[in-house]
Amino acid sequence: MESYMSGTSEADEICSAVTETAGRLGIAFSRDKVWPILSAYGDAFAHAMPLAFRMATGPQHAGDVDCRFITHPKDRNPYPLAVSKGLTPKTSHPVGTLLSEIEERFPIDGYGIDFGVVNGFTKVYAGFAPQDLQNASKLVEIPAMPRSLAGNFDFFVRHGLDDKVAFVAVDYLHRTVNVYFNDVPAACFESDGIRRMLRDLGLPGPSDRMLGIGGQAFGLYITLNWDSPAIERFCFGVTTTDLSSLPVSIEPQLEKFAHCVPYGGADRKFVYGVAAAPEGEYYKLETHYKWNPGTVAFI
Numbered sequence: 001m002e003s004y005m006s007g008t009s010e011a012d013e014i015c016s017a018v019t020e021t022a023g024r025l026g027i028a029f030s031r032d033k034v035w036p037i038l039s040a041y042g043d044a045f046a047h048a049m050p051l052a053f054r055m056a057t058g059p060q061h062a063g064d065v066d067c068r069f070i071t072h073p074k075d076r077n078p079y080p081l082a083v084s085k086g087l088t089p090k091t092s093h094p095v096g097t098l099l100s101e102i103e104e105r106f107p108i109d110g111y112g113i114d115f116g117v118v119n120g121f122t123k124v125y126a127g128f129a130p131q132d133l134q135n136a137s138k139l140v141e142i143p144a145m146p147r148s149l150a151g152n153f154d155f156f157v158r159h160g161l162d163d164k165v166a167f168v169a170v171d172y173l174h175r176t177v178n179v180y181f182n183d184v185p186a187a188c189f190e191s192d193g194i195r196r197m198l199r200d201l202g203l204p205g206p207s208d209r210m211l212g213i214g215g216q217a218f219g220l221y222i223t224l225n226w227d228s229p230a231i232e233r234f235c236f237g238v239t240t241t242d243l244s245s246l247p248v249s250i251e252p253q254l255e256k257f258a259h260c261v262p263y264g265g266a267d268r269k270f271v272y273g274v275a276a277a278p279e280g281e282y283y284k285l286e287t288h289y290k291w292n293p294g295t296v297a298f299i
Contacts, residue, residue, distance in 0.1 A: 037121055213238055
């Protein structure tokens with residue numbers, strides 16, 4: 001399969017932003033790791049909104065920063081190109097067929113890509129139109145989907161999430177799947193609702209910080225894998241153009257990150273997220289390099 005376009009000025013601009021951000025954060029940057037991704041999807045950058053960088057706390061996220069963007073054209077699955085260009089290895093694992101099986105069964109409204117400055121190509125998002133959110137009860141029928149989605153289906157029904165699926169993200173590096181929910185019932189973000197959901201999932205109870213973020217959250221997502229019947233992580237986030245307006249203070253390393261990312265637009269936008277996991281909570285900050293009002297936000 002041919003690349004979207006190679007060597008575009010937009011790809012050069014993003015490469016410069018990645019280089020500058022990595023340098024300011026003291027992260028080893030390899031053009032040989034990043035440029036093949038930017039080159040393969042070069043045409044996307046003339047149309048992609050948002051373009052964003054993300055960093056997370058916790059030892060499992062140390063030493064890397066992610067870049068994410070929406071691909072163009074929106075009806076072209078970016079995963080086969082990633083395999084053909086050697087950005088991610090071909091695999092017989094179900095992770096390699098999940099996206100095509102989703103594409104066969106659901107009306108995809110657009111795709112997004114994540115890559116790490118250090119880890120390279122990691123993830124593809126498949127999104128549904130805001131007015132056409134999908135049902136988890138249909139997703140569980142996909143052969144390659146982790147069985148933990150079906151195994152926890154009662155959880156989605158109980159909390160009013162079954163018909164609220166907005167995105168599915170396939171992480172090829174870590175072999176996990178994220179299922180994103182929008183238009184979430186308000187009760188899910190109330191303190192008692194958050195406690196109830198984490199208890200239902202067998203995850204540790206929320207901190208006061210997590211409860212504070214919940215009051216302003218816009219959506220939530222879960223993380224699944226093929227090796228466990230449990231939901232691995234539960235996450236939600238808030239958006240803001242002013243970090244000082246958040247209901248909690250952000251971690252020093254994330255605040256430093258926010259100041260290290262260059263910006264190519266008029267107004268700044270941030271997404272601050274919290275994830276509950278068996279080993280405890282961790283936090284992440286997405287800062288947009290370019291964005292348009294009304295564009296989607298990931299956590």
